[in-house]
Amino acid sequence: MFSIKRALTKAPAVGQSFRALATAAAGAPKTMTVRDGINKAMEEELERDPDVFLMGEEVAQYNGAYKISRGLLDKFGPKRVVDTPITEMGFTGLCVGAAFSGLKPICEFMTMNFAMQAIDQIINSAAKTYYMSGGKLPVNIVFRGPNGAAAGVAAQHSQDYSAWYGAIPGLKVISPYSVSDARGLLKSAIRDPNPVVCLENELLYGQSFPVDEKILSPDYTIPIGEAEILREGKDVSIFSYTRNLNFCLEAADIVRDKYGVEAEVINLRSIKPLDLPAIFKSVIKTHHAITVESGFASFGVGSEIVAQVMESSAFDYLDSPMERITGCETPTPYAKSLEDFAFPDTPTVVRGIEKVLSLGAWA
């Protein structure tokens, strides 16, 4: 049994994508892919502010390695949409320097794995500069790119960096799930005077989500630091972000059908800051909680959420310890049979719910 909403949010099979055609005659589309959502958001921000520019590998003539910047070169020209050589440390530093001067760069990494080459410029040159300068030098910059695994791209192309960036004072870190997230958060990020890291997901780019006039408005922004209750529930809280929410929503349906359990699924949307009030409120309401992320368990986003809950008064409302669902502790294997064990999926989320609620094997 599928609800309309589930049909739209379920990850499409490989090779399919629901492309919504937005023609003037037909009016606003009802669904849109995340890809088109990000594309349109960048287009609108480039239009709105002449100081905004996009820089990265293949963003211009290639139309984006994942076609996120399709059409932007044609519309805005090579001054605003700039192809770079394969020199992350160099062009990231260049973007930060341009931000020092008052421009508003969008620095795209083909994947966040490659941002490791530039991480000194992100952390030491961007994140810390406002503080070190005593407030004299703001750095209005967005670093964005796909984060976490794709499919079969193996160990060096599959890491999730949420926890690394989430630790740094001076950065904000966002991770959109839906089209409304992608548009609203990215626009806020571009307009934010601080450095923002926007962690996208390659497998989500082709996924469609419902949109409406409000979401499609050029001034649609979502405040950074606000989580979203994707699915209301009363028995267990699931804290997650980005593509893993697909599995969380499916798991929620499964435990409702199997046990009559109503899970509350929270889309964090923002890793730094975490929406702690929303997290605590949900825990107080449901008394049980799990976290779901693709990153490694050690020192991860889930670790931080569990620690925050434990240190807060929300801890007193827990009826069982929290559980983290994470990536497994290996470099990502290539063979599908093994890669299937590397990252969370729906059955694993179900097992997590069962554990904290003492159901199934834990009954």
Add this chain to the structure above:
Amino acid sequence: MLRLGSNLRVACTRALPRNQILRTLATEVHANTKGEPIDKETVRVELPADSFEGYMLDPPELTYDTEKSRLVKMYKDMVTIRRMEMSADGLYKAKKIRGFCHMSTGQEAIAVGIENAITKQDDIITSYRCHGFTYMRGASVKEVMGELMGKRCGVSYGKGGSMHMYGKGFYGGNGIVGAQVPLGTGLAFAHHYRGDKNCCFTLYGDGAANQGQVAESFNMAKLWNLPVVYACENNKYGMGTSIQRSSALTDYYKRGQYIPGLKVNGMNILATYQAAKFAKDWVAQGKGPLVIEFETYRYAGHSMSDPGTSYRTREEVKSVRSKRDPVAHLKQHMIDWGIATEKEVKQFDKDARAYVDSQVKEADAAPAPEAKMDILFEDVYVPGSEIPVLRGRIREDSWSFAKKGFAYR
């Protein structure tokens, strides 16, 4: 063995024993630079033939006219920086300055020459050896010394320290070797983007010249024709490693490969000034980037923790200081060319000393930032766009910007 005479050049790639000057462009005696007053205000300077060496370009003219007042100003600038750095040396030893402190004594001609050649609309970015540049770009000595001593009156309100000083058109003060080079390229990118005629002087040392991100920057600057002057302050040592031991090619002005380069005697303010004007002119004409190598020397060690004698001899330091000091040379020129009398120059020295000493005194007496949470947490984010809570050392000490108080008390 010292090579005398300005036309001989020591081969740069030959390894030399430690007790020799590794590479000199000119073992300069002050009389090599000539000056001729042309009228009441102007002097015609004639630089020695070996002041410049060009790579894929014609070097600047050796002869140029400049105002006598310009020379006086440059002298005062250099003496002030020298005095300021010497004060910092003393304060560091008195433990009033903590952490890292990198002196630029001996290298004054570069900061002063560049500033006198550019405008306030141009940018400068450099490494941690930045105090002289901070002063030249408009900070007072009190603000520089205040920052070194961690006072609220410091240029970064005490938050940055020696390596993180900023100002209008001055982007640090950068602690990570070489990181400033892509940043400077970005500053130039912004000028290019906006279509203004300004440039960015991006300074780095001989040690940083080997960084990969420098090569990455050169590539983009040349590809996109960016108005950036890459200026290598080659003081012969990257910390304790001589250029011979760090670099397969020590001709740093040629490292740009496809970017024209200029080697300059960085111990002669009259050469550095001319070179900086040439460079500014070059980029203003839209010729793209330029690489300059200022051949210079630092009298002090790498930083205050380094006596600077385990990898070079005291004789070498003494020799450079006695024969090539930029301050002493300009002093002698001004006297020889009738621009100032010995008495007047002595007065310049006294005035600079008095200014620096009084500014140091004021900075020393000034308060540190108050040990308050709102100051600790200030400027992590731009005011009005902070994240709601920043964690203290313990949860109880976490700070709420909305409450302007502790978040969980």
